Structure formats: C-alpha cells, structure tokens
Amino acid sequence: PAAMASRDMKYRFNWNAPIVASPQDPRVLYHGGNVLLRTADRGRSWTEISPDLTRDDDEKQGPGGGPITNEGAGGEIYGTIFAIAPSPHDAGTIWTGSDDGLVHVTRDGGANWSNVTPRGLEEAIINAIEISPHDPAKAYVAVSRYKFNDFTPLAYKTTDYGNTWQKITTGIPEESWVRVVREDPVRRGLLYAGTESGPYVSFDDGDSWQTLALNLPVSPVTDLTIQRPSNDLVAATQGRAFWILDNLSPLQQLSDEVGKANAHLFAPEPAIRSGSGGGGPPGGRPRVGQNPAGATFLDFVVKELPPEGQTVSLEILDSAGAVVRRFESKKVEPAASSEGGDSTPGAAPETTKEDAKKKDAFELADEATITRFDLAKGMNRVPWDSHRASVKPVPGLFVFGSLDGRKVVPGDYQVRLTAGDVTATQPLRVLPDPRFEATLADYRAQEELGAQVDAELTEIHHAVLQIRAVRDQVQAFLDRLGDGNEALAESGRDLVKGLTTQEDRLIQKRTVDGQTVINFPVQLNHHYVILRGSIDQAEGIVNAGARERLADLQAQWQGYLGEIEALLGPDVEAFNRRAAEAAVPAVVPRP
Numbered sequence: 382p383a384a385m386a387s388r389d390m391k392y393r394f395n396w397n398a399p400i401v402a403s404p405q406d407p408r409v410l411y412h413g414g415n416v417l418l419r420t421a422d423r424g425r426s427w428t429e430i431s432p433d434l435t436r437d438d439d440e441k442q443g444p445g446g447g448p449i450t451n452e453g454a455g456g457e458i459y460g461t462i463f464a465i466a467p468s469p470h471d472a473g474t475i476w477t478g479s480d481d482g483l484v485h486v487t488r489d490g491g492a493n494w495s496n497v498t499p500r501g502l503e504e505a506i507i508n509a510i511e512i513s514p515h516d517p518a519k520a521y522v523a524v525s526r527y528k529f530n531d532f533t534p535l536a537y538k539t540t541d542y543g544n545t546w547q548k549i550t551t552g553i554p555e556e557s558w559v560r561v562v563r564e565d566p567v568r569r570g571l572l573y574a575g576t577e578s579g580p581y582v583s584f585d586d587g588d589s590w591q592t593l594a595l596n597l598p599v600s601p602v603t604d605l606t607i608q609r610p611s612n613d614l615v616a617a618t619q620g621r622a623f624w625i626l627d628n629l630s631p632l633q634q635l636s637d638e639v640g641k642a643n644a645h646l647f648a649p650e651p652a653i654r655s656g657s658g659g660g661g662p663p664g665g666r667p668r669v670g671q672n673p674a675g676a677t678f679l680d681f682v683v684k685e686l687p688p689e690g691q692t693v694s695l696e697i698l699d700s701a702g703a704v705v706r707r708f709e710s711k712k713v714e715p716a717a718s719s720e721g722g723d724s725t726p727g728a729a730p731e732t733t734k735e736d737a738k739k740k741d742a743f744e745l746a747d748e749a750t751i752t753r754f755d756l757a758k759g760m761n762r763v764p765w766d767s768h769r770a771s772v773k774p775v776p777g778l779f780v781f782g783s784l785d786g787r788k789v790v791p792g793d794y795q796v797r798l799t800a801g802d803v804t805a806t807q808p809l810r811v812l813p814d815p816r817f818e819a820t821l822a823d824y825r826a827q828e829e830l831g832a833q834v835d836a837e838l839t840e841i842h843h844a845v846l847q848i849r850a851v852r853d854q855v856q857a858f859l860d861r862l863g864d865g866n867e868a869l870a871e872s873g874r875d876l877v878k879g880l881t882t883q884e885d886r887l888i889q890k891r892t893v894d895g896q897t898v899i900n901f902p903v904q905l906n907h908h909y910v911i912l913r914g915s916i917d918q919a920e921g922i923v924n925a926g927a928r929e930r931l932a933d934l935q936a937q938w939q940g941y942l943g944e945i946e947a948l949l950g951p952d953v954e955a956f957n958r959r960a961a962e963a964a965v966p967a968v969v970p971r972p
Contacts, residue, residue: 430491478507497543549587675764819921
C-alpha cells in the first residue's frame with residue numbers, strides 16, 4: 382500500500398500492528414487492523430471477526446505524513462487496533478483497544494461486540510489491556526495521550542467486563558504517562574505499572590501506587606510480564622535494555638504482620654539444582670547482561686541490626702535436620718565516636734593482620750565454610766546456589782580448581798533464620814535441572830561418591846593443619862633449647878623433617894597461581910580436588926572411571942595416613958618423654 386491514503390486501503394494496520402496467540406489454542410492467532418482478523422491454521426487463511434473497532438474518522442485517513450509531505454511507507458496510519466487481549470479464562474472473550482481511544486469486548490468469539498470505552502475518554506492510545514488472571518470480568522487498560530501533548534497518567538480498572546470503570550493512578554507522578562498495567566498471577570490485586578518514568582507497584586488493586594524503580598535507571602518502561610515458573614518481573618525499557626526483578630515472592634507475601642515482626646523469613650521459591658557457572662563467552666567478550674546470583678533467593682526482614690558482636694544467620698537444613706549450608710551476617714563495626722552517630726547497616730570491619738593472628742588455622746578453615754553477607758536494617762536478600770558448604774581449606778594454600786560445596790540432591794529442605802530471639806523456618810524445594818535426565822537414585826549415588834571424596838579431602842587438609850601445628854611447637858621448643866641437649870635436639874630435628882616430608886606429600890606449597898601449577902608437581906590434595914570437580918559437574922552421572930580413580934587415591938592416602946599417625950602419635954610421645962627427662966625450662970631468656 383505504499384503512498385496510498387489509508388481510506389483507500391481494505392485494512393488499516395499501524396507500524397506495530399499486534400499479533401496475539403490464543404491462550405487456549407496456539408494455532409489460533411489474532412491480528413489487529415481496523416478490524417480484528419482471526420486465523421485457525423497458523424496464518425494460511427484469515428477471517429474478519431469484527432466490524433471496524435476504531436473511530437473510523439475519514440478526515441484522518443489521508444496520505445501518511447500529510448499535509449506536510451506524503452510519507453507513503455505504510456506505517457503512519459491512524460485509526461487502528463493497537464492492543465489485543467484474548468481472555469485466558471475462556472476462548473470467546475476478546476478485548477481490543479485502538480490507537481484513537483476506543484475499547485471493545487466480545488463475549489462470543491466476535492459475533493457481537495460492545496464499545497466499553499471509559500466514559501469521557503478522549504482520543505488516545507489504548508496502549509495495553511490486561512485481563513485479571515484471577516477474575517474473568519476484571520480488566521485493566523493503560524492509556525496514553527502524549528501525542529496530544531497531554532502527559533497525564535491514565536489507567537483504568539473494570540470489574541464487570543467494561544460496564545463501569547475506575548481510574549487508578551493515585552501515586553503516579555504527573556507527566557509519567559502509563560504504558561502498561563499487569564496483575565500478579567499469585568496475589569490478587571497486586572499490580573505492576575510501567576510508566577514513562579519507570580515502574581510502579583500497587584498492593585491495593587490500583588487504589589494507590591509507589592515506585593518500584595530500585596536500581597533501575599530512569600527510563601520509560603514500555604512493557605511488563607511476569608515470567609513463570611521463575612516468578613520474575615521482566616521489564617522492557619525504551620533505550621535501557623531488558624531488566625529483570627528476580628523473585629517476586631516478598632512482594633506477593635508482604636503484609637502488615639511482616640512489618641510488625643522483629644524478623645520475618647519469606648517462603649522461598651523452589652530452587653533449581655544448578656551448576657556453579659563462571660566464565661564468559663568464547664573470545665573473551667564480556668557479558669552485557671547479568672544472570673541471577675543463585676538458584677533461589679532467601680529473603681528476610683530484620684527490624685533492627687543486632688548488637689555489636691552478634692550476627693544473623695540463615696541455614697539450609699536437609700530432611701534429617703542436618704545443616705548443609707550456613708550463611709552468617711558480617712559483624713557490624715561500632716560507629717566512629719560522634720554525637721548521635723549510628724553504625725552503618727551492613728558494614729563489616731576490615732580484617733587486619735592482628736585479627737588474623739588471633740585465630741589459628743583450624744578456626745580459619747572452619748570459618749571458610751560459612752558464607753558471609755552484608756546485613757541491612759529492613760529487607761535483605763541472600764542468594765543460594767543449591768550447593769553445600771565449601772570443603773575446609775588449608776588457609777593460604779592456592780587451589781587449582783574449586784573447594785566450593787557440591788550440589789545438593791533434589792528434594793525437600795528447610796531454611797532457618799535466626800535473628801536475636803526470633804527463629805523462623807520455611808520449607809524449600811530443590812528441583813532437578815530440567816535440561817537433564819537423571820533419577821533420584823542417580824543423584825543419591827552421585828552425592829554418596831561426592832561426600833566420600835569431600836570427607837577424605839577434608840581429612841587431608843586437617844592432617845596438614847595438624848602437621849603444621851605440631852611442627853611449629855617442636856620448632857619453637859628447639860629454638861629455646863640450650864646447649865648440652867644435642868640428642869634431644871637431633872630427635873626434634875628428625876621429627877620436624879618427618880612432618881615436613883609428610884606435608885609435602887599432601888600439598889604443593891610452591892604453587893601460587895594458575896601459571897606456577899605447571900612448574901611444580903601436584904600432590905595428593907590436588908588429585909582429590911580435580912576428582913570432586915569432575916564428579917559434581919556431571920548432572921546425576923557417576924561413571925566407573927571416577928570410582929576407580931577414587932580407589933587409587935584412597936590407597937595412596939591410607940598409606941600416607943599410617944605414617945602421619947605414627948609421627949603424630951608414637952613419635953611425638955617419644956619426643957615428649959625425652960623433653961621431660963631433659964627438664965628443659967619452659968622459659969629461656971635470651972642472652
């Protein structure tokens with residue numbers, strides 16, 4: 382129809398003429414011109430199922446771009462259907478909105494249509510129509526008149542198929558015209574609006590609104606959708622890309638009781654068992670978007686920050702009540718001395734060398750299995766990636782690979798919040814990754830083998846810490862041992878040498894990064910690290926090679942363990958007897 386006046390066309394279509402699939406039958410499509418067209422065979426043939434659903438104003442159906450110039454590309458056409466909304470409740474109900482301000486509805490598949498335009502509405506764009514997922518008679522329309530230099534926010538609600546309408550814009554600023562309204566599929570009356578200045582939320586079915594911008598840059602939000610089953614709010618913006626508000630559960634569960642409680646734990650969405658991710662796309666190009674931080678989010682509210690030295694904790698419990706993962710808030714550092722000063726929410730004290738000296742290696746290894754998070758007064762969100770706690774490390778030792786916890790078995794778990802005198806629990810379901818086929822027995826077999834590898838790797842690291850602790854004590858003893866005790870000194874040096882030999886069998890201390898790992902021979906713990914990674918990365922699969930490799934490593938570890946136990950047992954006892962017989966002073970002043 383290039384260069385034709387729209388009055389001379391059989392159908393009028395705008396530049397973004399809507400095409401919408403039927404919720405009941407994906408083969409049925411609706412296409413909006415000035416009339417509504419329907420196909421039941423994926424577009425092979427079309428049928429008109431409506432009269433003209435626009436104002437059909439002949440004065441506005443001349444050449445596109447007139448009267449200044451004839452823009453004849455075919456897109457600058459007025460008096461068209463701009464929005465189509467087939468009802469998810471029944472196939473016969475269809476709503477339309479035009480770009481010149483009319484709203485129509487049919488209840489019988491297009492045989493009869495009713496003009497249900499809100500009374501007094503002037504020419505405008507019916508930008509979006511939302512049928513309530515909870516009530517077939519309820520609908521919301523977003524209206525804009527910015528093309529008439531009128532930036533007033535306009536949105537309406539009907540509860541009786543358009544017989545009556547209520548304007549619902551209280552709280553939306555002037556000149557933030559409304560582009561879309563969506564109702565939450567879980568909570569009735571929870572609405573989300575996209576406006577020219579950003580997103581808004583209403584908890585009372587549109588009677589009042591408040592901003593939902595959070596960290597979203599100021600931008601027109603042109604469309605919104607609630608993605609299921611992930612329960613995320615997806616926003617299309619004009620010039621700022623797509624944005625996602627992950628996990629709407631807190632908004633869906635928000636109530637007056639939540640605000641009154643000293644602490645409250647929201648019921649989490651099911652977690653999908655997932656890998657650890659990592660790495661960018663081929664070629665080193667950075668990702669533009671950002672993926673969710675974990676398989677699910679643990680959301681909670683605390684009314685006040687805990688006193689100095691106390692923390693708030695979240696724990697994941699398995700069906701037997703055992704803790705599989707622990708999250709703990711960073712301790713809040715007291716504010717600098719100033720009159721009326723408050724401590725900064727979520728601030729954690731810097732770990733100094735002196736602080737580290739106060740903790741031995743065993744304590745540092747234990748702390749490495751706890752995930753720390755910043756705590757804020759009010760709303761908090763902690764991501765959980767469906768993994769267990771990390772394997773206890775040897776503090777300061779470079780690991781080529783990962784000690785991150787292995788993935789949990791799909792099934793039922795619990796989340797436990799402990800905040801002061803409040804302890805709250807919520808059930809949590811972990812679902813298998815739908816991209817893979819594996820049985821529960823497969824996952825349990827993988828867990829059993831992974832647990833065995835982790836237990837032995839933990840034993841190896843613990844042995845290293847024991848060796849170091851004993852060796853440091855023996856060396857300190859030798860340092861203060863005076864002359865005249867050469868036999869005892871020789872015994873101590875032999876013990877230090879034996880302990881160092883065993884340590885060097887278990888770990889490679891000279892490796893400090895991913896490059897030096899190729900310069901020095903790897904030792905026993907490295908082989909366990911690599912094995913645990915290969916087991917955990919295979920989704921529900923345990924191969925014979927992994928079992929055979931573990932058997933090889935176990936034989937090696939048991940051989941080392943016997944020698945280590947001899948050193949830490951009989952050999953240390955013998956050295957202690959010699960030291961006691963020598964009556965070495967506990968304190969020897971330096972000359």
